[in-house]
Amino acid sequence: MYRSGREEIEEVAKVLLSNQWFRVGDPAKGHLQETVRFEREWENYTGAKFAILMSGGGTAALTCALAGLGIGPGDEVIVPAFTWMATATCVLTVGAIPVLADIDETMTLDPEDFERRISTNTKAVIPVHMSGRVCNMDKILAIADKYGISVVEDSCQAIGAEYKGRKTGTFGKAGAFSLNWYKIISSGGEGGIFVSSDRRIFERAFIFHDSGSLFRPIAGELEEEIFVGQQYRASETMAAIARVQLSRLDGILRDLRSSATKLKEQIQAKYKNAKFAPDNDEKGNCGTCVVLQFEDEKSAREFAASWQCGAYLGIDHGKHVYTCWEPLLKKRIMHHPRMNPFNFQENRNLRMDYSEATCRRTLEILKRTVFVPVLI
Numbered sequence: 001m002y003r004s005g006r007e008e009i010e011e012v013a014k015v016l017l018s019n020q021w022f023r024v025g026d027p028a029k030g031h032l033q034e035t036v037r038f039e040r041e042w043e044n045y046t047g048a049k050f051a052i053l054m055s056g057g058g059t060a061a062l063t064c065a066l067a068g069l070g071i072g073p074g075d076e077v078i079v080p081a082f083t084w085m086a087t088a089t090c091v092l093t094v095g096a097i098p099v100l101a102d103i104d105e106t107m108t109l110d111p112e113d114f115e116r117r118i119s120t121n122t123k124a125v126i127p128v129h130m131s132g133r134v135c136n137m138d139k140i141l142a143i144a145d146k147y148g149i150s151v152v153e154d155s156c157q158a159i160g161a162e163y164k165g166r167k168t169g170t171f172g173k174a175g176a177f178s179l180n181w182y183k184i185i186s187s188g189g190e191g192g193i194f195v196s197s198d199r200r201i202f203e204r205a206f207i208f209h210d211s212g213s214l215f216r217p218i219a220g221e222l223e224e225e226i227f228v229g230q231q232y233r234a235s236e237t238m239a240a241i242a243r244v245q246l247s248r249l250d251g252i253l254r255d256l257r258s259s260a261t262k263l264k265e266q267i268q269a270k271y272k273n274a275k276f277a278p279d280n281d282e283k284g285n286c287g288t289c290v291v292l293q294f295e296d297e298k299s300a301r302e303f304a305a306s307w308q309c310g311a312y313l314g315i316d317h318g319k320h321v322y323t324c325w326e327p328l329l330k331k332r333i334m335h336h337p338r339m340n341p342f343n344f345q346e347n348r349n350l351r352m353d354y355s356e357a358t359c360r361r362t363l364e365i366l367k368r369t370v371f372v373p374v375l376i
């Protein structure tokens with residue numbers, strides 16, 4: 001979260017004073033419709049037909065996307081080895097098995113490795129627009145199409161990013177954004193957004209996100225049968241904050257992108273041979289960080305130590321490197337062994353190997369890549 005101010009406080013105050021804090025309410029009785037308004041604004045902003053603001057974060061949004069697609073036991077979902085663990089664990093939440101694939105030098109899913117890891121059980125792929133840097137969507141979509149695989153975009157770290165002039169999150173069957181405090185904008189510390197342009201996937205995601213869908217006004221419009229899901233409903237206060245944050249988003253991105261350009265120039269001026277990571281769409285990236293690549297770990301460490309300003313090696317990113325996802329590596333999933341997808345009969349022939357050897361190339365790249373955060 002880069003910016004906040006009085007506007008957030010004022011809009012939250014209006015909701016609190018209205019005394020209507022639930023997402024559904026009667027405008028004639030003073031309900032402000034903040035959640036619904038945010039959802040319409042996000043649809044306008046991204047170009048997706050349907051958006052759902054939710055609590056439970058980007059993780060909930062990803063889970064709703066997979067539930068919306070009907071992914072479950074017996075299915076494999078390909079995810080990159082460099083991301084936040086939730087990209088992989090949301091797959092387990094719906095009973096399917098995540099298969100890790102390598103990233104390339106763009107620090108996003110390597111389309112060629114994605115293709116190599118496809119099996120007859122692969123039902124979906126989750127490309128991650130990592131660190132605000134967009135994936136090679138043309139190649140990923142072409143491969144997914146060739147094998148009949150659904151694409152769910154994890155745009156949690158890339159709010160407002162674009163690939164060839166179109167907002168990320170809208171290329172696949174569904175997309176997810178995170179509004180937690182560490183992301184570009186926030187809905188008050190936690191939050192997430194699901195998007196899709198497919199009515200059926202949206203309806204199923206909506207049902208999954210609201211355990212009480214049956215009793216909401218939307219129930220009458222749903223074509224999909226209502227089933228029991230989870231409870232990820234947004235509150236009106238989080239929506240009020242999200243709306244103000246959205247109004248700040250383009251300004252934040254403009255400043256991030258211009259600061260990133262300046263930072264690159266400063267680095268280049270001092271290190272003539274600096275090699276920046278290749279981009280799939282440089283203009284579309286959010287500009288939250290500048291990424292450099294070196295011949296080896298030693299030179300990467302030397303650069304990070306001399307540049308400072310928060311510079312760090314990808315391999316030291318801890319939580320974003322798959323070898324650090326201990327509960328997943330140890331296959332400790334859910335609260336009960338019979339609900340652990342690794343124990344499901346339907347999953348017994350699927351690939352579930354998560355060792356150092358699984359994504360060697362990712363580890364090799366991370367060891368010689370340096371991230372420098374962009375400040376605004």
Ligand SMILES: *Cc1c(COP(=O)(O)O)cnc(C)c1O
Nearest residue numbers: 057058059084086156157178180
């Ligand atoms: C933050 C993040 C998520 C999950 O978002 P939460 O809001 O924390 O649930 C998923 N994927 C990536 C790549 C993230 O950075």
